[in-house]
Amino acid sequence: MQSPSLVEVRGVEKRFGGVHALRGVDLDVRAGEIHALVGENGAGKSTIINILAGAVRRDTGTILLDGAPVDFHSPADSQAAGIAVIHQELSTLPTLSIAENIWAGRMPSRLGWVDQRSTFDRSASLLEEVGLDAAPWTRVSELATSQQQLVEIAKALSRRARLLIMDEPTASLTEHEVQRLLALVRRLRDGGVSVLYVSHRLAEVFAIADRISVMRDGCTVRTMDRADADPAGVVALMVGRALAARAAATPHALGAPVVELRGLSRHGAVHDVSFAVRRGEIVGMAGLVGAGRSETARLIFGADRADAGEMLIDGQPVALHSPRDALAAGIGMVPEDRKQLALFIDAPVRWNVSMARLPAISPGGIIRHGRERALAEDFVERLRVRTPDTLTPVRHLSGGNQQKTVLARWLAIRPRLLILDEPTHGVDVGAKAEIYALIRSLAAEGIGILLISSELPEVLDLSDRIVVMRGGRVAATLDRAAADERTVMMHATGTA
């Protein structure tokens, strides 16, 4: 009772200059199945997706759709063939409304005029489906990254495609939205849509996939039914090496508060938030999308101004007017959206890593190229950033490796307080373990860490204390011992 293949990829190869990104990809997605694609950062997942999306041309190999060879010259070709893609990086247009983003030129129209009513209704029902609580005419620039992600999903759904490709759709979503999305994906599958699903969250993959394909170094190494697969085996196939054993938290004494918030507020986003982060402490922030976690982080980092409340650093009240002030006060922040808020996409990896640290290692404002290079190479090695060299433009790196580059920039400044907003966004399992170990060792050195993550296990695992936010307020502050997934979710959803 095996259903026929909808799309078959046979021996596809792709080179980017000297980088052999795909060395032979074989993949078949059957009609009405959810097919998960997993692999390390830089394994080639996004590249094969871009080829199916018509955004990148393959060098060799064949692609069959319903058994007939196809050749996509542009994204329009791929869309016409019934393929909709949610790309890894957001492609929303910030100045347009949600509805305009969803329909982008395909607005329901009557006699050439946009039919406002039907546009509105159809957008609203899509938003309902993906679980985004916002009016269709809201400007996308007013949405958080995770909400924009939901807009992307709504946009892909609006195409009513036969094959829906999702490249890490859940990377910035929290458990709550993820569950909703997974339910939606299952409904689509049951309605006959095929789904190719890329994720670094194995729990999710095992919850949803009918079959799983593993990629390594540009090849598909195996495709298996979910029933025949187990997470450890999949990781072993992905990584091809034994994973570093989980670094146990080194017990260390916590010092005085590095930063203390007292009644911090910003209209419409953050209300009366008070908590402290002590030296050597890892404070996790949990909450649903839109709960005000990133907004609070931006207030602490001076990226936005608070309307009320005060902030103390080392016991002294401070007013930070800009990220520059925050940096001078020893605060660093990895922002949530790497592409829009962090990366200099055409600049070399080296520049991207050194940007925040550069003034400190350049006496007299003169760049010491040797030092800059050493700094960048050190972090590229420590974080295992997969790049030919540090002069490669960061655009040429895979999503997860771009994220590691951003992380490196902030690890390089040796701050007193480090705010990490989704630090492992799109990072593979192996690299995650290494990043966790690094975060722990920073804390052990006495750095205060504020960790925001949509992955609850990550927060639970790393944090000494957890601040749960809901609707812009602190709903609860839980000690490590008292925190478990259920308790946190109850506070986050307001059912406690």
Place this chain on the structure above:
Amino acid sequence: MTAPSAAPAPSRSSYRPHAVRRAVGARESWVFAALVALCVVMSLASPYFLTVRNLFNILQGMSTIGIMTIGMTMVLVAGGLDLSVGSILAVGAVLTARLMTYAGLNPWLAVVCGLLAGVAFGLVNGLLVTRVGIVPFIATLGTLSMGRGLAFLLAAGPAGTVASNVPMRDPGVTFLGAGYIGVVPMPVIIMVVLAVLAALFLGNTVLGRQIYAVGSNVKAARLSGIAVPRVQLFTYAVTGLLCALAGVISAGLLSTAATNLGQGVELDVIAAAVIGGTSLNGGEGTVHGALFGAAIIAVVRNAFVLLGLPLHFQTMIIGAVILLAVGVDRVRR
């Protein structure tokens, strides 16, 4: 296996060409090749082209534009735009001449005042953009007009008589524009020295690096602790200084500062930068590329003179060169 050191040997060596291209600058090397090709064609077409005298003529002709292009490149790389460069040039020239000739100020002091006026003009541009928040196109379109008016005002004679130019005859100062060291015209020397300094600055200082950062992603730059307004202000101020200097040089060459000096020159300056690989979206561009661009324009101009071609084609050809340069770059990506 994700470690870069584990990369297979063959793919490693295949990065070499990239490394070389990166060192020279991919776009700039194309522009340079085009410039050389143009010169080869010209030297075949005209026996006068490849003479020392003609070559220095070309260089002298492009020097004021070249000097302004250095500033414009910085502004553009930081994601800005300055349409007022021609007006700054005029204000710098006329003010210097007026202080020297009518007010009897020490000539060098007058030059310093002229240059400072250029800096002030640039700062006004920068403040309009960074503090008031007017988009660069509009802000500098406004100051373009105001600056030209100011140049007229400054040219008014001691008794309030209307004048279209102010004489500037100090031999020391005119040497900047009209002098030679050996066979090399003084403005060419100034242009080359400034270009080298600017290239060193952009490539080797924190501020230079931050100019690129601001232009490639302003939000990320701010969140990386860069004082974005200060960086932008700096680029406008430097441009103001360089344009005023170009004004003093032009006036020196002619021994007079005309109020219409540098009218419309902003188009040549922007064209030179763009031909040389500077992106109007910011974040990309080099000083040497911009100078190659200025040189291409100058050689095309020279070609029309040497070959006696009808002059009205000149502007069309330069327009075509801009489109060609940008178009080829688009396609190549």
